[in-house]
Amino acid sequence: xxxxxxxxxxxxxxxxxAAAPDFPALNDxxxxxxxxxxxxxxxxxxxxxxxxxxxxxxxxxxxxKEIDFWHQVxxxxxQDLTIHLTNNEAQQGLHIVxxxxxxxxxxxxxxxxRYVIEKQAWMQQGNNWxxxxxxxxxxxxxxxxxxxxxxxxxxxxxxxxxxxxxxxRAAQEHKRVILVFGADWCFDCKVLEFALHHSDAATPxxxxxxxxxxxxxxxxxxxxxxxxGIPEKHGVPALAVLDSNGTILYSxxxxxxxxxxxxxxxxxxxxxxxxxxxx
Numbered sequence: 001x002x003x004x005x006x007x008x009x010x011x012x013x014x015x016x017x018a019a020a021p022d023f024p025a026l027n028d029x030x031x032x033x034x035x036x037x038x039x040x041x042x043x044x045x046x047x048x049x050x051x052x053x054x055x056x057x058x059x060x061x062x063x064x065k066e067i068d069f070w071h072q073v074x075x076x077x078x079q080d081l082t083i084h085l086t087n088n089e090a091q092q093g094l095h096i097v098x099x100x101x102x103x104x105x106x107x108x109x110x111x112x113x114r115y116v117i118e119k120q121a122w123m124q125q126g127n128n129w130x131x132x133x134x135x136x137x138x139x140x141x142x143x144x145x146x147x148x149x150x151x152x153x154x155x156x157x158x159x160x161x162x163x164x165x166x167x168x169r170a171a172q173e174h175k176r177v178i179l180v181f182g183a184d185w186c187f188d189c190k191v192l193e194f195a196l197h198h199s200d201a202a203t204p205x206x207x208x209x210x211x212x213x214x215x216x217x218x219x220x221x222x223x224x225x226x227x228x229g230i231p232e233k234h235g236v237p238a239l240a241v242l243d244s245n246g247t248i249l250y251s252x253x254x255x256x257x258x259x260x261x262x263x264x265x266x267x268x269x270x271x272x273x274x275x276x277x278x279x
Contacts, residue, residue, distance in 0.1 A: 023088055023097055025122055025129035030083055036074055042067055046123060046130040054135040066134045073116070073139070078103040086146050087119070095122040095129065100146065109266055112200050115140040141265050145194040152193050153184050153214035159221050163246075166209045171244040174277055178208045181230050182237040183215050189237045192260040192268075201265055204272035208241075234258060241275045250275055 025044075032041040045051035045063050052060035080103060087098030101116045117137040122129045166177045182189035193212075196205045214220050215236060225232055228240040229251030235258035241250040256271070257263070 023085065023095065023122075025095075026083065026085065026097055026099070026120075029131070030081070033070055033074060034081060038067065038071055041070065044131055045134075046125065046132045048125075049132060051131050052133045054133055060133060063131075063134070066136070069136065073101075073103070077106055078114075079111075080104045084146065093123070094132070095124075096120075097122065100144070102143070109269075112141070112265070113143070115143050117144060142191065142195055142261065142263055143199045144261075145190045148187070148190055150190065150193075151184060152189060153182060153212050155214075157214065159211070159213045159224055162211050162213075163224075163242075166211045167242065167244055167246050170209050170242075173209075174244075176208050176244065176249070176275060176277055177211060177242040179211050179213055179224075179228055179240040179242065180237055181213045181215055181221075181225060181228075181239070183217070186236050188235075188258060188260040192237050192257060192263075195260070195263075195265060195268060199265055199268075201268045201272060204269055204276055207272070207276035229253060243277075 029041075029044050032044050035041075045067065051063040051066075053063050053066040054060045055065070082102050084100045084102070085097065086100060087096065089096055096119070098117070098119045101118060102113055104111050105114050115137075116139055118134065119136070120131050120134045123132045163177070163179065169175070170177050180189070180192070182192075184190075195201050196210065213224055215225065218232070222232070228248060230238045230240060231253055234252070234255050237257045237260060238252040238255075239250070239257055240248060240252065243249055256267075
């Protein structure tokens with residue numbers, strides 16, 4: 001079983017970006033989880049060969065760690081659990097799937113969304129599909145972008161014209177402007193952009209117009225970096241907030257956003273609520 005686990009683990013670690021139509025067995029897995037019946041949920045995992053849980057580069061462990069994790073998620077009061085399938089392909093007699101689970105949870109700050117990234121290898125056994133090896137992230141507060149190839153900072157854009165248009169629109173719509181300095185090579189820029197549109201921060205973000213200012217490798221829009229008080233040697237993303245007159249209300253001088261991937265979204269929500277227009 002060790003060699004089989006190792007082989008499957010290699011498949012899970014491989015980047016699979018195939019088209020992702022529905023995989024019916026995954027819907028059965030979700031339904032078994034939602035029932036809260038541990039016995040039914042455990043039946044989704046293979047016993048011969050025994051399913052294993054993969055954690056990092058360590059040797060695969062007993063699948064109970066996986067089952068207990070999801071049972072605890074279910075018992076935590078998770079609501080509106082959804083699955084977004086990102087990877088789905090057949091390899092060497094197995095079906096490899098990757099997906100993001102999101103759910104709503106009551107917290108001291110209100111109802112918030114939590115995320116888990118899961119990968120599974122399924123094997124057909126008779127008329128049924130069962131999981132033979134699985135791995136998952138911890139419970140994440142910040143959603144992870146599902147497409148890192150998305151262009152946020154298109155080339156040859158006149159950033160000054162973009163800012164001017166954004167300020168005119170902000171005046172009409174009673175909004176403020178956020179300048180997001182970054183580049184498409186920057187993973188944290190992708191995380192921040194995704195969070196501003198696809199997380200609990202998306203609601204307060206609607207009070208702002210976003211303008212993306214490409215810094216390239218540090219050689220682009222240097223005049224705007226200086227004008228808006230962004231320290232040139234700081235990492236990106238870096239933000240500046242303007243009122244509709246163009247007055248600088250905030251400059252990211254303390255690197256608040258350069259590690260967006262590890263931010264608590266509560267901090268992002270607090271930031272947006274602090275700088276949104278006054279009623």
